[in-house]
Every structure is written in structure tokens, then in C-alpha cells.
Amino acid sequence: MNSDTGMKPKIAIFKFASCDGCQLSLLELEDSLLDLVNAVEIAYFPEASRRMLKGPYDIGLVEGSITTHHDAERIQRVRRESKTLVTIGACATAGGIQALRNWKDVGEFVRFVYAKPDFISTLKMSTPVAEHVPVDFELRGCPINKLHLVELIGAMLAGRKPNIPTYSVCMECKRRGNVCLAVSASLPCLGPVTQAGCGAICPAYHRACYGCFGPMENPNPTALAGRFEAQGHADRDIMRAFRMFNAWSWQFRQVSEERERR
Amino acid sequence: MSTQTETGRTTVIKVDCLARVEGEGALYIKLKGDRIQDVKFKIHEPPRLFEAFLRGRHIREAPDITARICGICPIAYQMNAVHAIERALKVSPEPAIRMLRRLFYCGEWIESHALHVFLLHAPDFLGYDDVIAMAREHRETVEKALRLKKIGNAIVAIMGGREIHPVSAAVGGFHAVPGKSELNTLLPDLEWALETSLETVKLVSGLPFPDFDQDYEFVSLSHPGEYPLNEGRIISNKGLDIDVSEYEDHFLEQQVKHSNALHSLLRERGSYMVGPLARLNLNFERLPEQARAVASECGFTLPCTNPFKSIIARAIEMVFACHEAIRIISEYEVPEIPCMETAVHAGTGQAATEAPRGLLYHRYVFDDAGQILAAKIIPPTSQNQKRIEDDLWQYLPQLLGKPEEEMTLRCEQAIRNYDPCISCATHFLRLRIDRQGEPCPRS
Numbered sequence: 257m258n259s260d261t262g263m264k265p266k267i268a269i270f271k272f273a274s275c276d277g278c279q280l281s282l283l284e285l286e287d288s289l290l291d292l293v294n295a296v297e298i299a300y301f302p303e304a305s306r307r308m309l310k311g312p313y314d315i316g317l318v319e320g321s322i323t324t325h326h327d328a329e330r331i332q333r334v335r336r337e338s339k340t341l342v343t344i345g346a347c348a349t350a351g352g353i354q355a356l357r358n359w360k361d362v363g364e365f366v367r368f369v370y371a372k373p374d375f376i377s378t379l380k381m382s383t384p385v386a387e388h389v390p391v392d393f394e395l396r397g398c399p400i401n402k403l404h405l406v407e408l409i410g411a412m413l414a415g416r417k418p419n420i421p422t423y424s425v426c427m428e429c430k431r432r433g434n435v436c437l438a439v440s441a442s443l444p445c446l447g448p449v450t451q452a453g454c455g456a457i458c459p460a461y462h463r464a465c466y467g468c469f470g471p472m473e474n475p476n477p478t479a480l481a482g483r484f485e486a487q488g489h490a491d492r493d494i495m496r497a498f499r500m501f502n503a504w505s506w507q508f509r510q511v512s513e514e515r516e517r518r
Numbered sequence: 519m520s521t522q523t524e525t526g527r528t529t530v531i532k533v534d535c536l537a538r539v540e541g542e543g544a545l546y547i548k549l550k551g552d553r554i555q556d557v558k559f560k561i562h563e564p565p566r567l568f569e570a571f572l573r574g575r576h577i578r579e580a581p582d583i584t585a586r587i588c589g590i591c592p593i594a595y596q597m598n599a600v601h602a603i604e605r606a607l608k609v610s611p612e613p614a615i616r617m618l619r620r621l622f623y624c625g626e627w628i629e630s631h632a633l634h635v636f637l638l639h640a641p642d643f644l645g646y647d648d649v650i651a652m653a654r655e656h657r658e659t660v661e662k663a664l665r666l667k668k669i670g671n672a673i674v675a676i677m678g679g680r681e682i683h684p685v686s687a688a689v690g691g692f693h694a695v696p697g698k699s700e701l702n703t704l705l706p707d708l709e710w711a712l713e714t715s716l717e718t719v720k721l722v723s724g725l726p727f728p729d730f731d732q733d734y735e736f737v738s739l740s741h742p743g744e745y746p747l748n749e750g751r752i753i754s755n756k757g758l759d760i761d762v763s764e765y766e767d768h769f770l771e772q773q774v775k776h777s778n779a780l781h782s783l784l785r786e787r788g789s790y791m792v793g794p795l796a797r798l799n800l801n802f803e804r805l806p807e808q809a810r811a812v813a814s815e816c817g818f819t820l821p822c823t824n825p826f827k828s829i830i831a832r833a834i835e836m837v838f839a840c841h842e843a844i845r846i847i848s849e850y851e852v853p854e855i856p857c858m859e860t861a862v863h864a865g866t867g868q869a870a871t872e873a874p875r876g877l878l879y880h881r882y883v884f885d886d887a888g889q890i891l892a893a894k895i896i897p898p899t900s901q902n903q904k905r906i907e908d909d910l911w912q913y914l915p916q917l918l919g920k921p922e923e924e925m926t927l928r929c930e931q932a933i934r935n936y937d938p939c940i941s942c943a944t945h946f947l948r949l950r951i952d953r954q955g956e957p958c959p960r961s
Contacts, residue, residue: 273564277589277682284681286668293650305648306537323564353586356571365570371773378565399589399682457679461686461694
């Protein structure tokens, strides 16, 4: 990707409702950070710099979900200013853990947390960026894999499609040589329906995958939920398993609502 | 990034997007002639309402969920949840697990302190917009900083699978514990990190500090045998000395219109400070000899009541964290059982631990099925918020007459003294205990 001026491509990082972890991944690059800033211009990254250059930007990286009126307007501006817009992480891509409000009365939530709820302005739903504006690419994960970020920026610079796998965590788990916890320990492991990218760390640490990277391409969560049930897991637990950091992705949402209705 | 308008003799300084802090904050100052009329440290980070949606979740999910309050200090959140739930269940894991948990915190402290000292705070002292500009003239220092940060992260990644939102923390212990040889691989790097931290103390001690001393009430954990990380009583330099379960009797929260994060106050005394400078002032004698020696060599004397010197306190704490990590790894024996079986029953549990930015408090109430009925989380930044505003009120008179840009920069620096994590502060707004109609169980 070349910017119009022939200068280094400009990258901007925008934050919405989130924990800052995905944009922190950029600073976590440590070894490659100084090389990266030679290849691109970090034009807007308030977490790291007071220097804030105006758009347009070649790549806009968006972290966080949309939860306020102000942010719903701001994401429109961000889209206009970004030639390529990439969501980074589960909040921007699927609404994040704060999307748990989407099944509840957010007014009650605000009254529960704040003494003077009138001061607080928030939307009923926490929604992914793609529900508001067209998105060019999504990086999954809670948090994202920082190497995916390097791959993404490299691919954009080279003008090719990023090479990010869309198969399931099971593939990584097998390659890592883990014992399958779903089979050997009857744990409610989301690996079979979750997109790869983390390196199957949970099974390697003897626990079931809890779905940080969200649904893989063409998952079958209904079948997996049936398997959990056959293993003796209660509907409520199955519902909760699908209702975590990617709860509002439609594939996980569908199965969690199905189990909630029972 | 800042705008200043003059109407007659009224000057307004606004920084709408504070840089080099975690999360979204803003600063608003109104001056009339030489009189300061208003100072507001605003937090406009959108609320995420964790305490509300934790209700109905299972206690075993609380560590993973609360980690997502903050990508910079997820360990403090997940471990604090673990400690609070274990206290409610009256579970105490074996000493080897306790040591591993301290090691986990050391990793986070090294990573977070290196980030703040070099990447977020040092540019203020040296006059750069960011670490990238700083690297052009101080490349070697920045490379060392990034390596230090990486070593902290390496501890976290071995312990928990990844740097951000690690996956191993569990009620009763860890889902899996590292082998001895795995931890030993960290030692050469940690020896280097210890040396580099000692150099860092000397380096940052030579920075220019404004004359600015305040009569602070410092609050931190205190433990008879060790520098506090994840256990101890809550004490202050003005006589506070309480068990963690008494926290809510002594501290209260106030909602103010200009902030989405609640202000914490000590009852009848007002604002207070948590964080590295508070910890150091209250626990200096529990630092390892090496850390105390370098502090005195650099002329760092106690009490230290200049908040700008928190950068030195952070560097001294990096020395401690490297030293402690080396000690724990050298003495490590793999625990026989990584995670104790825990029977779930109804309970209420509170815990406080020392996040890199200061004291963090959690309380959970849950039923016999382990379902959470109420949760309260008070992050360090919401505790420091009022104190940050108080500092600005006191510091501004020194700046009157300076050029606008410098005034703005100095105020930003004064805020960054606290390494504010605005994401935490807001993501955790807390439930009111005196709400009408819906009594909230207290311990």
C-alpha cells in the first residue's frame, strides 16, 4: 500500500469501549516495534503519543465496541478518514464482554452501578463496528495475536491478503500435541467451533477453550452444544460458555439463546 | 491537542484527548486572571458495566471476565478475583502456589512499570512527544526499555500462556504450573533485568523534578514479612490499619458529573494516593537490600512527597520485582497439586492486591451454586482520581505566566505521575451500597 504522497503509510489507532489490550499488542511487539515505526508512520496513537496527525490515514485500526451515541457518530468519521479499516479484537469485531448488556435492561445496569444514572449516557446495546460501517478486515481474539497484527500490516504494505487462518483451534491443538480435553475429560471445550489464532493455549494449560477468537468459518455450535449436553452439562452452563467475549457474534448468540429458552 | 481561549481575562485550557494514558481522559482548566476557577480531570471512557453483568455468572468465570477490565494489568484483576473468592470459600493454597502467584505479579509489575517509566512518562521529562521520537536520540535506552518490558512479559507468558489476558489463574491454584527448568530459562534475562533496573533508578533520579511536595495520605497493603503484592492489611501514613474486609467501612465513592469513574475518598479525610510512591513510603524497609542501597545512593529519601518522583519509585520497584522473581525461581519446587479441589458454597469474600498502579479491591457475594449475586470492584485509578485533581489545583500556581503549551504539558505530566489507567477506572464503576429498594449484602 502506498499513500498518495509517496510517504510512509499512515496508521491510526482508535479506541472505543475496550480494555486497551489489543492496541497494547502493538507496543508488545518489543523486538519489532522500532523496525515497524521505520516502515510506517504511526500518525495517531494517543495511548503512546501526544503527536496526533490529522487524517486521512492509510490504515485505521479500531479497538472496542460501540456503546454510546457519541461513539456511534465517531465511528462514521473514523471510517471516512481510513482508507482501510481493520477491527482489532473481540470488542470491535463482536461487541466484547460488555455485549452481555444486550440481553438485559441497560437502564437497570446503569442504575445498579451509578448513584446518579442521569449523568451517564450509554446505548442499550454494545455492538461490533461492522454493524455501523463497512469493515475491510477483522482481527479476532481477546486479545488479538500480536503476530497477526504484524502479518496484517505487512500484507497491507505489500498489497496482498493477510494470511490469517480461519480453521478451528482443534487444528492448532493437534499440532501442539495436546491431549483432547473434550474427549479425555469431558470438558465443555469450545475449540471445535472457535477460530484458531491463540495457539491452543488453554488446552495446553489443562483447561477447556473459552472461545476468545470467536466462531471459526462455518462452525456448528448447535451440534457442539448437543455434545456438551450428552456429556452431562446443564443448559445454563452451556449458555454461559457461548456467552463470553464473543457472545454477540451471531453463531454463538444463536446457540446461547437456544439454550436460554429451554 | 489542546486549545486555549481567552475571553477578557478568562483563560480556558482544554486537552480533549489525554495522550500516553491508558483509556480516554481529558483535562479542563479555567483560570480568571491569576485565579484558578476550575480544574477537572475528566474520564469519558464509555462505561462497560462489569459489576452489573457479573451478576448471574459463575465464580469460576470471574477471573477471566474481570481480566478484561484492563489489558495492561489483567493479572491484578484476575488474581484479585481469585483471592476474594478463595477468602469466601476459606481456601488457602499451599506455599508453592502462593510464591508462583507472587512471581506472576512480578512479571506484570516489570512489564507495566517498564512501559510507564520509559514509554509513557520519560518523554515528558525529556521533552519528546513519544518514545518513537525519544528513540531517535536515545535508541540504546529505548531498546533496553523494550527488552525489560519483554522480560516481564516472558514471566507472564510462561506462567499463563500469553502476555495479555493469560489463562492459567484459577480458584484453588493454577490450571497448570510451570516446570522448574522452564522457569530457570528466565534467570539469565532476569539477572540482566535486575542490573538494568538498578541503572534505571540512577538514570531517572537525574531527571529534572519540579519543587512540589504535598501532604499526602499514602495508602497501600502492608505485610509483616514481605513487600506487598497480593496480601496484607491496608495501612496509611495517617493511622489507617485495617483488614481488607473493613475497606468499605473506611472508604466511600462519590459520583461526579464530569467523570464516568467514581471518585474514591477516605471517610472524613478526603483524597489519598495509591501506587508505587505510596507503597514505597509505607514499605521501604521491606525492600531487598540492593533496592534500598540504590535508592540511598541516588539521594532518594523518605518520606518522598513529590509525585513527580513516582518515576523513581517505579524504577525502584522494578529492582524489587526482578530481585523477587529471581529469588522465587531459585527456590521453586513444583507444587504437587496445581489446583486444589474446592467445594462451592454461598459466601462473601473481599480481597485487595497491589496492581502496578496501586491498591485494587474486589468483593463478591455468591450463592450455593457459585452464582454471583453482587460484585464490587474499585480500581487504583478511581482511587487516585480525586488526588490527581487536588495535585493540579496545587501545582497550577507554579505554572501561571508560563507559555500555554508548557502549562498544558506540565499538567499532563502531573496527571501521568499516577500512570492513570482510565480503562480500569471506568470499566469498573461500582455498585452503591445505599441504594434504596435493593439491599446489597455486606460482609
